[in-house]
Amino acid sequence: MLTIRQTRLAWLLVLPTLLVVAFVAGYPLAQVFYYSFHRADISFVEPTEFVGFKNYIFLLQDPDFRGALWNTLRFTVVSVFLETVLGLAIALVIHSNFRGRGIVRAAILIPWAIPTVVSAKMWQWMLNDIYGVINVILVNTGLVANKIAFLANPNTVLWAMVAVDVWKTTPFMALLLLAGLQLIPSDIYEAADIDGASKWQQFWTLTLPLLTPALVVALIFRTLDALRVFDVIFVMVGVNTATRSLAIYNRQTLIDFQDLGYGSAVSVAILVIIFIFVVLYMRVAGKGVRGED
Amino acid sequence: MRTRGWSYYLGRLLFYALVVFIVVYSVFPFYWAVISSFKTSDALFSANPSFLPVPFTLTHFQNVFSGAEFGRNLLNSLIVAGGATLICLVLGVMAAYALGRLRFPPKNAVLYLVLAMTMFPQVSVLSGMFVLLRETGLFNTHAGLILSYLLFTLPFTVWVLTGYFRGLPRELEEAAYVDGATPMQTLIKVMLPLTGPGLVTTGLLAFIAAWNEYLFALTFTIGNNVRTVPVAIASFGGATPFEIPWGSIMAASVVVTVPLVILVLIFQQRIVAGLTAGAVKG
Numbered sequence: 001m002l003t004i005r006q007t008r009l010a011w012l013l014v015l016p017t018l019l020v021v022a023f024v025a026g027y028p029l030a031q032v033f034y035y036s037f038h039r040a041d042i043s044f045v046e047p048t049e050f051v052g053f054k055n056y057i058f059l060l061q062d063p064d065f066r067g068a069l070w071n072t073l074r075f076t077v078v079s080v081f082l083e084t085v086l087g088l089a090i091a092l093v094i095h096s097n098f099r100g101r102g103i104v105r106a107a108i109l110i111p112w113a114i115p116t117v118v119s120a121k122m123w124q125w126m127l128n129d130i131y132g133v134i135n136v137i138l139v140n141t142g143l144v145a146n147k148i149a150f151l152a153n154p155n156t157v158l159w160a161m162v163a164v165d166v167w168k169t170t171p172f173m174a175l176l177l178l179a180g181l182q183l184i185p186s187d188i189y190e191a192a193d194i195d196g197a198s199k200w201q202q203f204w205t206l207t208l209p210l211l212t213p214a215l216v217v218a219l220i221f222r223t224l225d226a227l228r229v230f231d232v233i234f235v236m237v238g239v240n241t242a243t244r245s246l247a248i249y250n251r252q253t254l255i256d257f258q259d260l261g262y263g264s265a266v267s268v269a270i271l272v273i274i275f276i277f278v279v280l281y282m283r284v285a286g287k288g289v290r291g292e293d
Numbered sequence: 294m295r296t297r298g299w300s301y302y303l304g305r306l307l308f309y310a311l312v313v314f315i316v317v318y319s320v321f322p323f324y325w326a327v328i329s330s331f332k333t334s335d336a337l338f339s340a341n342p343s344f345l346p347v348p349f350t351l352t353h354f355q356n357v358f359s360g361a362e363f364g365r366n367l368l369n370s371l372i373v374a375g376g377a378t379l380i381c382l383v384l385g386v387m388a389a390y391a392l393g394r395l396r397f398p399p400k401n402a403v404l405y406l407v408l409a410m411t412m413f414p415q416v417s418v419l420s421g422m423f424v425l426l427r428e429t430g431l432f433n434t435h436a437g438l439i440l441s442y443l444l445f446t447l448p449f450t451v452w453v454l455t456g457y458f459r460g461l462p463r464e465l466e467e468a469a470y471v472d473g474a475t476p477m478q479t480l481i482k483v484m485l486p487l488t489g490p491g492l493v494t495t496g497l498l499a500f501i502a503a504w505n506e507y508l509f510a511l512t513f514t515i516g517n518n519v520r521t522v523p524v525a526i527a528s529f530g531g532a533t534p535f536e537i538p539w540g541s542i543m544a545a546s547v548v549v550t551v552p553l554v555i556l557v558l559i560f561q562q563r564i565v566a567g568l569t570a571g572a573v574k575g
Contacts, residue, residue, distance in 0.1 A: 010397035013390060017447060028425050110557075115549065125326070254419060260424075263420050270414055
């Protein structure tokens with residue numbers, strides 16, 4: 001009697017959420033798929049017309065899409081790699097017992113709390129080619145002879161974006177890895193100490209393998225986030241072929257070019273790319289876990 | 294006890310150097326924004342900028358608030374982020390209680406759906422959401438932005454709160470049932486008060502996510518009536534395109550960031566727990 005009542009109540013309680021999900025995710029997603037097979041402009045001046053795979057065929061031949069994909073992949077790989085290394089270092093530091101670890105943990109929460117748009121503006125100011133503090137420090141310490149126009153030079157601008165993203169999101173990585181470290185029982189290190197293993201050996205043979213599950217989760221979250229990068233790049237340099245990411249190109253096709261059909265095809269392509277990354281990670285993670293048994 | 298050799302002290306020295314580096318690296322950009330917002334324009338654009346806010350001025354803050362616009366942006370952000378947080382907490386608590394505590398056969402299917410949505414790229418529904426908001430007449434309205442923000446705040450809230458409900462002890466609930474309470478009464482009178490801390494954390498995280506959102510706010514608003522703070526800060530312009538008002542931009546940045554930083558530092562223990570619960574309990 002109670003279980004039937006429970007199940008009925010459960011349905012009632014979950015229903016509003018399911019309805020909202022259907023409305024704000026299901027319906028728009030269906031629209032995206034629908035328009036990706038049509039020729040349509042976003043203000044619906046022209047009549048919408050079914051064109052089959054035409055948008056997708058165009059996408060495969062579109063050099064701008066390929067450029068955006070290449071930018072996004074370079075941005076993602078480099079920033080996620082740097083965030084992982086730095087995040088792991090920070091997590092290990094906070095995990096070890098020392099005076100003032102509370103200060104370090106509070107300090108790394110600051111970049112996380114700052115809105116991405118604000119952090120983009122802050123760094124744009126610091127990277128300013130004439131008055132930026134980074135150029136002042138570089139010149140005054142003699143590291144470079146002339147000030148660098150980080151955001152105007154096509155060779156440096158993408159890496160400047162990476163630097164800003166690394167600053168903003170390494171804390172999240174560090175906190176996830178710290179949570180993983182805290183799950184590792186400390187007595188295995190005592191045993192390793194007795195066996196005479198050095199700290200370096202302990203890190204590679206104990207810490208890293210045991211941290212793998214947390215590492216994979218953190219990598220998935222950060223990679224998916226980096227693949228959809230928009231705010232940092234759009235605010236700091238706007239639309240620029242040297243830094244245009246997939247998300248920026250997607251918005252450009254939809255809003256600036258008013259091309260609802262092709263823009264929707266780009267959206268589907270982004271979804272597919274992200275799905276490929278998820279599957280890849282799941283496979284690697286699955287292998288890693290099985291390999292430990 | 295063996296004496297500590299030079300290598301021990303060298304190791305400690307390097308360790309503390311690393312600690313100092315981490316703190317300076319994390320805090321300096323924010324510090325620089327704060328002191329820049331208090332500097333006179335002459336000091337801002339000097340060849341050798343000072344690392345202290347001298348000469349000190351409040352001009353940039355006065356500039357930011359001189360027109361009605363930035364105040365309007367702040368109000369819009371409060372309405373949109375507050376509204377989205379409130380709705381996703383109410384819906385989230387209901388769903389999470391069912392998923393975490395009640396007999397509900399399609400539980401796993403719903404949880405997977407929710408998890409998939411938290412990983413969903415916002416940009417990939419941009420066109421669909423645009424169409425939806427225009428069809429419903431919600432384009433360029435607060436309600437429209439709130440609705441679109443549920444896309445990322447609601448799944449996150451449900452996911453984290455389900456974890457909180459699961460962690461509560463079973464005995465309390467059973468005692469309530471023995472006393473003849475219905476599941477709904479149990480939720481409201483017994484379980485809800487216990488999830489207070491979880492609600493604060495999740496609400497705060499949802500609020501921050503909505504407060505910081507840029508892509509939807511940029512795309513689904515026109516003009517200043519609904520425009521939120523991130524869009525306003527990103528488009529802060531000077532009298533001419535060549536004259537960027539860095540002092541005012543930094544002042545506006547400080548105004549919207551300081552409350553967040555203070556909140557985060559006050560609730561830091563809970564926020565760290567909530568953040569990692571959202572990711573690790575997979």
